[in-house]
Amino acid sequence: MNEKLQDENLDSLFKAILTLETTEECYRFFEDLCTVPELKAMAQRIVVAKMLTERHIYTDIVGKTGASTATISRVARALNYGSDGYNLVFERMGIHPTEE
Numbered sequence: 001m002n003e004k005l006q007d008e009n010l011d012s013l014f015k016a017i018l019t020l021e022t023t024e025e026c027y028r029f030f031e032d033l034c035t036v037p038e039l040k041a042m043a044q045r046i047v048v049a050k051m052l053t054e055r056h057i058y059t060d061i062v063g064k065t066g067a068s069t070a071t072i073s074r075v076a077r078a079l080n081y082g083s084d085g086y087n088l089v090f091e092r093m094g095i096h097p098t099e100e
Contacts, residue, residue: 002083048075049086053097 020026030039044067051061052075061072079086090096 045075048072049079050095052076052079053090
């Protein structure tokens, strides 16, 4: 974890998120917390990460998601060199990388 990022405010946010139990509760909380563009950007990154995990090429990802190549590169960097957060979530969701 990036210790420079960690603070009491983020701890409070993450503790609040961990209290949510259903998709409906997530909709209610995140609609209050985030703007529509922020929510759409986060959702787009999850789809991009999943497609990268499934070994899709950038042009296919751009076509399906509308994400910029900069966003795709940023997500790819997180998948390859990040904190394994995407991988943790995908594993718990039953999404596994495509074998080469």
